[in-house]
Amino acid sequence: MVKAQVKIQQTAFMLIAITLFFVLAGLFFLSMKMNSLKNSATDLEEKNAVLLLTKLADSPEFSCGESYGTQKTSCVDFAKLMILKEEISNYSRFWGVSDIQILKIYPENFEECTSLNYPNCGKIILFPENSGSGTYLSTFVSLCGRASLSGVAYDKCEIAKLMVSYNDK
């Protein structure tokens, strides 16, 4: 009787050990899987941001269209951006990226744009609450707007950097 009980105890301990081993192995495997899944999600976010960046300047809310002469590729309308900045709450999840910024690089000007200093400014942050967070990707664009000389309007294009940020998962 005692021998049989010892045998059952041995089997039970063995089963518990095997179960524990499989649980630990399963947990390890799951954490590896989760890690690779997170990496895939981050890769897709990055891919999305890279591909979006190449085409963002051509989207209707940004593009110059034929407003400044003939149709230009990678041309961002300064006036549209200023208005978009005011209306940005409607676009919070529209492009699927965490932040979009435009930085004038020639002539260099790091003053943030407001309705008071437009067009003599050089930095537009569309999503200020997310500014500085995430990974930024950038491309060069021309930033065109209308300026005035002795009361006569003329088209003015400058070199700028369009930046898009995405969050790591």
Place this chain on the structure above:
Amino acid sequence: MKKRGAFDFSFSWLFALIVGAFILFLAIFLISKFSGTQTNIQDTKNAKEISVLLNPLETGFEESGKTTLILPTSSRLSTRCLSSDEFGRQTLNLKSENYDKYSDTGTEISFNNKYLFFEKNIESKSFYIFSKPFNFPFKVATLNYIIPTSQEYCFVFETREREIEEELMKINLSNLELVKELSECNEEAKTVCFDSSGCSISVDTNDYSVEKSNTFVYYEGNSALMFAAIFSDSALYECQLQRLLKRTSSLSHLYSQKYYLDQEAGCAQSSIIDYLLDLEMLSLNIDNSNKLSELSYTLSELENKNMRMSCSLW
């Protein structure tokens, strides 16, 4: 006294059998769950990749773009359109074929800035995706159309529709056939008639309407909406139209504000502003495509006035 060779069915045997069966059942259950989850992950990844791959199809000044999507297995694409948010949103669901059955899994991928048009539950291993800009009269969005490569479309032009014919030739997809008579179409092809009858889809270019399964939908602007009506079901078309009109209204507001900024810079005044404000308001009042014609006058006036302006808005 036990017989020699008889099976000794002791408690330890019974215990081992029960525990063994339990472990076996648990292993099979976990494997099936895991394989289901893997399919779900893969389907969700594929759907997300489709939405990411649509970015390069965003048209700039080019008239159209196209790409071929080839999936590892035959897959079923379905979509849901919601027009209630700020600009509405669309979800994409991909279910891959597994042992002659489409998986029940696949998480929906949602996007706000894309407009996909396709028939309900299309199934194929490969799909053609082509895109066209939707101008109303300024560019509002890029519309993407998805067609299974196995589904042939036969466009019947009994009368000359040069612009549409040229556009279709430029798109240059192997499953789009252009003929002069309905009898020239393949039996399995979906037939599209222009200003004539007898086809599964009929386009009336005078009335700006598309008839499909006895349901009429209407279009305006350039041919982008007409292709959307041809390649998608009417419910999806009407919902996407609402999303596009919301964006039109928002862009009208953007251009009206740009008009004032340009004016401050010294640009001459124009009556275009009245039409922009009209479009901003009217486009939100259109709840069905049959009311789209109410916008046609405003649209043509806006196009003319913008062309004549010294500081054009778009």
